[in-house]
Amino acid sequence: MRLTCPLCGPRDRREYYYYGSDDYLNRPAPDAGADAWEDHLHLRTNPAGVTRDLWYHEQGCAQWLLVTRNTITHEILSSQLVADRQGAKP
């Protein structure tokens, strides 16, 4: 498996650390309530098809990547830096 790092180019999967769903990027407000936090921490969809998840270029540039890929075909559709997206502020 190969992933393209926007900074380093196409690299082997072994250089990356896999975290999980991009749900982790949507941190609820402290007062959002128990359901919102439970959702954020524990509830994941498991799509057969397009999914977005987070990868860390640990053996490379230490950037977190937001990767869009297809769980059926294993196609990598896009990858971008987490830092480059319009992020939620704490």
Place this chain on the structure above:
Amino acid sequence: MRIDGKGRVDRTRPLRFRFDGVDYAGYKGDTLASALMANDVKLLGRSFKYHRPRGVLTAGSEEPNALVEIIGASNQTPNVRATVQEVFEGLTAQSQNRWPSLKHDLMAVNDLASPFLSAGFYYKTFMWPRAFWERLYEPIIRRAAGLGALSGKHDEGVYEKAFAFCDLLVIGAGPAGLMAALTAARAGADVILADESHEMGGRLLSDTGLINDAPATDWVAGVLAELAALPNVRLMPRTSVTGAYDHGIYGALERVGLHKSARPNLPRECFWRITAGRAILCAGALERPIAFPMNDRPGILLASAVQTYLNRYGAVPGKRITLFANNDAARQTARDLMAAGVTVAAIIDSRPDASTVEDCPVHVGAEVVDTSGRHALTGITLRKGTAEFRIETDCLAMSGGWNPTLHLTCHMNGRPRWSDDLAAFVPSDGAIPGMIVAGAANGTFSTHGALAAGHQAAVEALKAFDKTAPDMAMPVAEDAPYRLAPLWAVQGKGRAWLDFGNDVTTKDVQLSAQENFRSVEHMKRYTTQGMAPDQGKNSNVNALAILADATGRAIPETGTTTFRPPYTPVSIAALGAGGRGMGFAPQRFLTSDQASRDRLAPMIEAGLWYRPSYFPKPGEATWREACDREVAIVRDSVGVADVSTLGKIDIQGRDAARFLDFVYTNTFSTLAVGRVRYGLMLREDGMVLDDGTTARLGENHYLMTTTTAAAGLVMRHLDFVHQAFCAEWDLRFISVTESWAQFAVAGPKARALLNSLLDAPIADFPFMSVGPVRIGGVDARLFRISFSGEEGYEIAVPTRYGEALFRDLLARAETMGGGPYGMEALNVLRIEKGFITHAEIHGRVTAFDIGMEKMVSPRKDCIGKTSAMRPGLVGPDREQLVGLRALTDTAIVSGAHLFTPGDVVDRDHSHGYVTSVCWSPTLSAWIGIGFLKDGRARHGQRVRLVDHLRGLDVLCEVCHPVFHDPEGEKLRA
């Protein structure tokens, strides 16, 4: 028998080798199979189940019968295919799966019992009585099972793994592969051409066809010479591409040194991971046997194999050869044999309308219905219409047609499609993204067709690299149509083998269908058809045809089993190359490593680091004596320990303080420059992630310390929080763990020791402060922090000065009655002080559990804060950190569980567990820390500490986890 003037072996280079204790002669270029054939050795092995005598069936890696053990100086490799193993001077091989000898194998009694050993025998027989399974059946089955034997010693051989990258990977160097590689290479693409044989050329080396009116081998030599001279081409012979994986990655096994005598540093094999922009699969095709009665005797080979042995190796497997085929192409083997002067006793063609042009007896519309010969074929029985007659023959070449070698196309779940024209499965288009299949692997069986398809595939693949193929003249070669009439099995009395490796016969498949294992996948598992050495290569399609017939379905409807990687066996040693022994993980060494080893300190692993366990002194018999002494010197004078393994993260920027407030539960923006604060870090789910001290070196400059265990984890966490939630902040951080060597100097005489070597002595340097100091002109950092509970400092110097400083510190400490202390003493010191490590913060505890809920600042948000307040994560039901003091002089252990005296001691009544224990020389008692339900309210009470595994049951007193100097007077001294 060797045929003069035939073959590509080098007659000027004779070689000696040994098989089953007998010396033989061969030539450079021989395989073990061809060399034994030239020496008239026909019996090479015994079959798996019935121990039937077996000889060579094929001339390639698909060989199911001729599996041998190769004996090296330091290793013994079982199940090596004699058809692949090249002969070299001194090669030693032996047959396997026989006892006491290959000729007289006592287990051959299984063959007599074969009527009872049909498919499913084990499932039906070893069901009862139940108690017999473990004591009787399993040991017997285990003894009989398996092929070949290992030496039982470590494999000391050298293996390698390597990575390669190319535009185009061409798999197989037959006519299609050579043409594809040539086309792409001339267009300027980076090409890797991999072929599993030791010589490239594929079938062109085996047949006597012409290209451009000259022997095809001339064309092969010309193409290979051109490719070898091109800088953009890598030729990889002896390299079997074993798997196709996502995103253009292919696994390949290269036999680097298996064809030579062992030499130091010569790898035996290399496992390659090849990343290719495009790939062209030109793996050719495999000829299939015919399932006629008693078709497994030594001397019965595939027709194409006989042709290969004759034309490539100059060896023939008999003096009076017969051919049994259902297609035109196979008859070339008989013509080649006759041209070489070998007697062809008869050609038997199952097709009634087949031609009879050859100059030997040709029986059309005939079938072989029986064979004879115990250790080698002596004759066959023919049936033509209703008449049966016998032919004396010592070799029967058979051909049931060809199956495209499409295995790789199935590695990503591609399903092949049935072609009625070819009576074979062919690859589906696009089964592997970026891979094109060409030539015989795609069902194009003529040489001309393969050359044209190889060229066309390269033209197509080049588009991906914006390269165009140059104009090339297509070589002229035969273009005969592929004509065959399917013949899967011949009816007759005897057993007809499908899978030679596993002894699966047509009757087994029929029995499977009869017992309702009708799905192809069920049939495979019920009969073991296509498992183990065969992997469906020789037997699959024939077996499917029998199953289809038995279940009244067509072959496409019956389907095929799935081909998975690897295409040919890959040794674990090659996959794990470099990972044996100390190669298993990288090693990280402290700057003080040699100094510690000089003092005979046993080293202990801490993650990848090696740290000194203790520093033994003459007269100390056990580690405990050394540990107790080291604890005492820290408590009474001064100890020195290397603490460089702790993670150090340098954090800078105008928003550094704000960032620390967000990742730590407590506040760092209020920390004064020159001060240090203990910090607690949570995961977003509220559990404790890590702890450590962070120093403020400047207004916008912090230095964070993490635990050794979580250094990488914390760095990843900080990167995530930064990039995901506050990427726009003015903030940069980097790990400086390896930039600084840092030593703890602890004990009542710590300040005196430091002042003896600092350029300017320290006077007022309060607890939890940090500042720059100089040692011999070198800038250093001094921290007043303590993990021992004594007056403690940590001094950090650039790594290159680490060893010198450590040796200096030890020398000075020893003159003051102090010395070094290791991990054991460090652990005792921190348990006495109730300091936690990852034994306590193991991922399931909250700030509340460890008594630090007050460190979660109510005035700000932080990672994990909201979750930490969830119901169930606080309160008396939680297991809380406590100290434990054994009430008897009994060693206690971590991992033990805690029970209220009087309660039943079982899992339901466990009130907690022990995480760390030690003998405390300071308190003269066994103490520990652990987690106990509502533990903070139970100080002074008693608990039972029980460990069933180690037979331990000790009464303990629950206490505050800080045993030593609870007020911290010594710390602040």
